[in-house]
Amino acid sequence: MSRQRFIWKAVDLNGKILHGVWMGERISEVQARLRKDGYFPVWVRSTLNWETLFSSKVNFKWSSFARRLSTLLEAGIPLLQALDLMTSHERKLTLEQEQWNRVKNRVETGSDLSEALACLNPSPNSFMLSMIKAGEYTGTVGKALSEVADELDQEYEYRQKIKSALAYPMLLFCAVILVVYILSVWVLPMYEKLFLSVGGAELPFLTKVIFASSQKLPLFLWSLVGLVSGGLLILKFTNQDRWRIRVGNLVGRSPFIGKLYHYRDFVQFSRMLGRLLSAGIPLLEALRLTAGMLRSPEMLELTNQLVLNVRQGKRMAPLLRASKIFPKEGAEMIGVAEEAGQLDQMLQYVTQMFRRELESQLDGLTRMIGPALILLLAGLIGLVAGGVMLPVFDLSSHL
Incomplete structure (x- = not known):
């Protein structure tokens, strides 16, 4: 995968807001580097992704994803099966199908849902990832x-x-x-x-x-x-x-x-x-x-x-x-x-x-x-x- 520019926003231990532009191959690489340096990533975005210009549409897409997945999970369907159902019914672009398949593959190999979603581009914001992580800790995803x-x-x-x-x-x-x-x-x-x-x-x-x-x-x-x-x-x-x-x-x-x-x-x-x-x-x-x-x-x-x-x-x-x-x-x-x-x-x-x-x-x-x-x-x-x-x-x- 070719390297590209990522802009990021993070919070340090004192609560100070920081911004930066780093080179990397994927979002997860930049997020891992931020955590290693002691920062809490708020968001990381590729400068090549024009969808980030329309953040309200991006939020609406994540809302639809969260609503469908929560309905399946609260109906008693296991996470992997729920993800499989969502990817099989995905009628969006091929790139999005590949991203959801990547999430499912990461969960199959033992990653948490929050970790798998953090690798997408654009990834969910820190609020969504933190809420999912809290649900994983308490068993109420x-x-x-x-x-x-x-x-x-x-x-x-x-x-x-x-x-x-x-x-x-x-x-x-x-x-x-x-x-x-x-x-x-x-x-x-x-x-x-x-x-x-x-x-x-x-x-x-x-x-x-x-x-x-x-x-x-x-x-x-x-x-x-x-x-x-x-x-x-x-x-x-x-x-x-x-x-x-x-x-x-x-x-x-x-x-x-x-x-x-x-x-x-x-x-x-x-x-x-x-x-x-x-x-x-x-x-x-x-x-x-x-x-x-x-x-x-x-x-x-x-x-x-x-x-x-x-x-x-x-x-x-x-x-x-x-x-x-x-x-x-x-x-x-x-x-x-x-x-x-x-x-x-x-x-x-x-x-x-x-x-x-x-x-x-x-x-x-x-x-x-x-x-x-x-x-x-x-x-x-x-x-x-x-x-x-x-x-x-x-x-x-x-x-």
Whole structure:
């Protein structure tokens, strides 16, 4: 097998998030090297695999796999027979059939299901692998897979809900860009030639500005599209921690989407931590795994501090209360749960509370963006119409 580039994300013993790019023949080789160096791999991906660009679709595929396998296992079918049934009914591409056969062969030779799945490309995320591993320890792999499927389904549905809520504002935004482009390329140049051919009176200042802008605007729009697309690809496929942190800080401080950005991580933190604790994974390891799934630099730093506190035998609530970003109500609920020894159950209620707040913020943002874009579009068309009509009025006054 030829060597290729793999990008990886891992957590060290102190809970610090690390990224890197290593050469290797397969994902399992990179994962083994990370564990040997004392890191806990969150994910490892091949840079040649374009499917990783669409992570929600990948999660949905793993959800379907976990749901089918959990149904077979909970029906009393042995693991090897269940895998054999799944591979025999697989109607996907040949490459996927080969991957599932490889999983079945590894399980037949004595490997655990979690170890066999870790060798796939793309492999499941650390949450799914850890849940399966916990199920293997307790003999409840079927139940663990069912919980994984529930979690991935909820995440997929929630992402789809957010996309649906943002669809109308994005449509209006695209309409604004399209109108600007059409005016700049076809409409305004036609009027400019008409006015120049008439000659005589000097064009008004507003008209000159509009015509000058229309000449440079198409190049600016295409350059902006290329710059944004290139930046997204670089952030997706390269190890640019510094730029990721800068972008995260910028988004987190923005007046409109900053709160949404943080609440997305609050939901992820409480939901993942609660799921992992319910599966029997120790708090320290659950915090490390949860840290690998967060995006906000501030929330990452807070989670890393929680890892250090838990290692020293301290509780989480005091640090969460002292935090400037974590909601106080959530911190108080976690503190009560730590006192009662029911942290995993309380985190489910905290997740519901954060999710309701996030949905409320999202609804408010979409209600505000829609009218704002309509006003912007109307103002833009009115400005262009005024700039075009001024020379017409001047010409008519000279007749």
